Amino acid sequence: MQQVAQSTGVEVLKRPEELATDTATVWAVTRHAVQWLGEQENWHADVAVLLQPTTPFRRGTHIDDTVQLLLDSGSESAMTVREVDYPPVWMMKIGSDAKLSHLIESDQVYTRRQDTPRTYQPAGMVYVIRPKILLDVKMLPGKDTRWVPVPFEESINIDEMWQYHLAQSIWKDKGHPQ
Numbered sequence: 001m002q003q004v005a006q007s008t009g010v011e012v013l014k015r016p017e018e019l020a021t022d023t024a025t026v027w028a029v030t031r032h033a034v035q036w037l038g039e040q041e042n043w044h045a046d047v048a049v050l051l052q053p054t055t056p057f058r059r060g061t062h063i064d065d066t067v068q069l070l071l072d073s074g075s076e077s078a079m080t081v082r083e084v085d086y087p088p089v090w091m092m093k094i095g096s097d098a099k100l101s102h103l104i105e106s107d108q109v110y111t112r113r114q115d116t117p118r119t120y121q122p123a124g125m126v127y128v129i130r131p132k133i134l135l136d137v138k139m140l141p142g143k144d145t146r147w148v149p150v151p152f153e154e155s156i157n158i159d160e161m162w163q164y165h166l167a168q169s170i171w172k173d174k175g176h177p178q
Helices: 002-007 026-041 060-073 161-173
Strands: 048-050 077-083 092-094 100-102 120-129 145-149
Touching (some): 026 048, 048 060, 060 077, 060 120, 060 145, 120 145
Antiparallel strands (some): 048 120, 077 120, 092 100
C-alpha cells in the first residue's frame, strides 16, 4: 500500500512498529501522526481530524459540519453519530451462570420502542479532536464532545462482508453503476 500511495505523489508517514499491529488503537496512531508532524515538520495542528476508510458514503459536508461544530462550540471534540436501530434498554448479556439479564439495569420498563430514550452510536465517519485532548483520549465521547447526526444509509461502516454487500446495494439504489 505504501508504494501505491507514494506512486501517486502522496507523502507517507511510516508508523513505528508498535503502532503497525492489529492491537494498536486509532487514537495512538493519530497521536503519533500529530506529534510527528510537530517534531519533524514543525507543523502544529489546531485540530486533528480522523477519517476512517471504512465509511464509503462520507462526504465533504460531513467533515465540514463536524469541524465547524467543534470550532463554533469551543468543545474539545466532535463526532458523527447515528441513531441506533435497536433500543439499548432491551439489550441483554449472558452472565457467568448462563442466565440472561438486561445490559442496562433500570426501574423504568419500556414496552414500546417509541417510548425508549433516543440513543446514538458512533457513525465512524468523522472524528475531530483538539491535540491537547488527544494526548489522553482513549475513546470518544469525552467530557465535552459534540455530535453531528447522520442518517443510517450514509453511515454504513464496512467491517464485515454483509456490510459491504449492504453498501453495494445502497450505492446501486442511488443510481450508481456497480
